[in-house]
Amino acid sequence: MSEGTTNLSLAETVLKxxxxxxxxxxxxxxxxxxxxxxxxxxxxxxxxxxxKNLFDIFPELPKPWFTKKVNTVFMLNNFSFVSxxxxxxxxxxxHNRPITGGAxxxxxNCMLMPVNNENGxxxxxxxxMFDVTDTAIATNLLKEAMEKIADISNRxxxxxxxxxxxxxxxxxxxxxxxxxxxxTFSMVLFDLDFFKKVxxxxxxxxxxxxxxxxxxxxSNQLRASDIVGRYGGEEFALILPETPIEGAxxxxxxxxxxxxxxxxxxxxxxxxITVSMGATEYSADLASYDKLILQSDVALYASKxxxxxxxxxxxxxxxxxxASGAKH
Amino acid sequence: MSLPILVVDDSAMAxxxxxxxxxxxxxxxxxxxxxxxxxxxxxxxxxxxxxFLDLNMPEMDGYQVLEALRQEDMNSMVIVVSADIQxxxxxxxxxxxxxxxxxxxISFDMLNSVLKQYGVI
Amino acid sequence: xxxxxxxxxxxxxxxxxxxxxxxxxxxxxATLLDAFVDLSVPRIRVVEVVELPATLAELVxxxxxxxxxxxSFQGYLRGEAIIIFGExxxxxxxxxxxYEAELAESGQAELLLDVANVLSGACLGGMMEQIRSFTDTxxxxxLSFSMPSxxxxxxxxxxxxxxxxxxxxxxxxLEVNFTIKDRNFVAHLTMLMPEDGIEKIxxxxxxxxxxx
Numbered sequence: 001m002s003e004g005t006t007n008l009s010l011a012e013t014v015l016k017x018x019x020x021x022x023x024x025x026x027x028x029x030x031x032x033x034x035x036x037x038x039x040x041x042x043x044x045x046x047x048x049x050x051x052k053n054l055f056d057i058f059p060e061l062p063k064p065w066f067t068k069k070v071n072t073v074f075m076l077n078n079f080s081f082v083s084x085x086x087x088x089x090x091x092x093x094x095h096n097r098p099i100t101g102g103a104x105x106x107x108x109n110c111m112l113m114p115v116n117n118e119n120g121x122x123x124x125x126x127x128x129m130f131d132v133t134d135t136a137i138a139t140n141l142l143k144e145a146m147e148k149i150a151d152i153s154n155r156x157x158x159x160x161x162x163x164x165x166x167x168x169x170x171x172x173x174x175x176x177x178x179x180x181x182x183x184t185f186s187m188v189l190f191d192l193d194f195f196k197k198v199x200x201x202x203x204x205x206x207x208x209x210x211x212x213x214x215x216x217x218x219s220n221q222l223r224a225s226d227i228v229g230r231y232g233g234e235e236f237a238l239i240l241p242e243t244p245i246e247g248a249x250x251x252x253x254x255x256x257x258x259x260x261x262x263x264x265x266x267x268x269x270x271x272x273i274t275v276s277m278g279a280t281e282y283s284a285d286l287a288s289y290d291k292l293i294l295q296s297d298v299a300l301y302a303s304k305x306x307x308x309x310x311x312x313x314x315x316x317x318x319x320x321x322x323a324s325g326a327k328h
Numbered sequence: 329m330s331l332p333i334l335v336v337d338d339s340a341m342a343x344x345x346x347x348x349x350x351x352x353x354x355x356x357x358x359x360x361x362x363x364x365x366x367x368x369x370x371x372x373x374x375x376x377x378x379x380f381l382d383l384n385m386p387e388m389d390g391y392q393v394l395e396a397l398r399q400e401d402m403n404s405m406v407i408v409v410s411a412d413i414q415x416x417x418x419x420x421x422x423x424x425x426x427x428x429x430x431x432x433x434i435s436f437d438m439l440n441s442v443l444k445q446y447g448v449i
Numbered sequence: 450x451x452x453x454x455x456x457x458x459x460x461x462x463x464x465x466x467x468x469x470x471x472x473x474x475x476x477x478x479a480t481l482l483d484a485f486v487d488l489s490v491p492r493i494r495v496v497e498v499v500e501l502p503a504t505l506a507e508l509v510x511x512x513x514x515x516x517x518x519x520x521s522f523q524g525y526l527r528g529e530a531i532i533i534f535g536e537x538x539x540x541x542x543x544x545x546x547x548y549e550a551e552l553a554e555s556g557q558a559e560l561l562l563d564v565a566n567v568l569s570g571a572c573l574g575g576m577m578e579q580i581r582s583f584t585d586t587x588x589x590x591x592l593s594f595s596m597p598s599x600x601x602x603x604x605x606x607x608x609x610x611x612x613x614x615x616x617x618x619x620x621x622x623l624e625v626n627f628t629i630k631d632r633n634f635v636a637h638l639t640m641l642m643p644e645d646g647i648e649k650i651x652x653x654x655x656x657x658x659x660x661x
Binding site: 082085 | 477480481555556558559562563566567570571574594596597598
């Protein structure tokens, strides 16, 4: 018998002292067991907790969610898990990295296990809680770094707006999304007029300044879902989700006017800038997203042929202008 | 004369388990079918005074067999034997004319009590 | 390592074990979602790992965008359960669980994880229960599960697993579908086990066959 007693107290000692939170609830959410980890982090000793309703002592717990979670374990007699990635913590405890942490609470992973009576029916639920603050901090840092890297590789070095590769991938996904779920979107391609002359007259640094300034002004006008990128040398593109061609026309014209009305100042020199634009809208009969680029290019060409500083919307008739232009 | 019974299940193992669970003293002539189509052929040949019917089968499933039987006067006592233990599945087959529902894994005691209850043995 | 395919008898017996286990998983899912769940006939294959992407695409449907949750299990058997949800899965789930239409990203993930955990827990638990009923040759048939995690969101089925990252050469693939018809919900439960697991299963199945 003495061996049994020793084993029991051994198990009890371990349960009490292990650096993992362990507590047990019955069907009424009354606490049946509360180990030292829980006591030390919550400031409520086992003697205070036993027999008490968990939510009475911790009214800040997410009651409806946690009730559902525990009830599911009772109902299905199956394990359940809670990950810090979906829910950073169950109990808001301070963590053990007060100086170097960069987090203001302990991140927790929880496992809920049914505890069965002799008939195999769950009588209580044991919650095991792991402090995963270190993992969470490391993962979050890594995620931030990865996002930063991904973002840098998507951007144009000079202007800071998106680059051509990213623009095309977004155009493709917008195209696929619209084809799948319906709706529409437009794209606008535009060119700085006589940009070569700007470079020749004012120098390349002035040219760069113009590109940066135009990129910035346009970025400031965009809705959160709009995307602007540098498509080539002095060529830019806009993707406007949920926007029919009429909307793209109004918005594009506004940008065009804004650029025309406010010349770029470089080194006390005023540099007048205008842009030519070509706009087109998604249509279900297009074979792939690059057809949209071709169409907006045709419309852009028409704007240039028509005297520049204007916006043209694509229509099939424009193809012949572009074709005759291409011969020259 | 032995009673003709038909065991319908796509799994040979499941058929074997069921046959092993039948009361040894029961005087029966056992036929087997691996899907609903084979089951209907055997039924029309008079081999199914009692039919043990699985629900979840390729080709023609248990629900379709019950439907076909209903169109042909249901001249058989159908006991559904299924791993699908949802209460709605049970209600559905009973409403389609099955006399009993036995859940898998099959147990000798459970099967015996169902057979007794319906006076089959 | 070459691996003998399962014999017809072994495949048939394993299919029945799986069928019974998934009946319990289906019932748990039905309870969780309060809806009637249609169950498929289980499909069982021994596949080379390099063929896994193509096989999964074939089971789930090519060109379908899916989300997937993985959960490893260890103890009596060692392997991974991969639960694959069809494209409208998350929305249908949120709807079934009575959540607001617009569920935050982390809420959606939690929902997928919960359902995946219920399916793999009930299915493997059901399998262990059956195994306990006919053999204890290989020790107590008990498993522990690790925390499930999202392995892919909205990717084509063939992109779920990168065979380069799998340590094994062969896998035993058990696949079942759970469908809620009028709600557009489909979940595929696949269980993957490495070579040593396949041999163990073969031994268990042989005992199962011999027991009847």
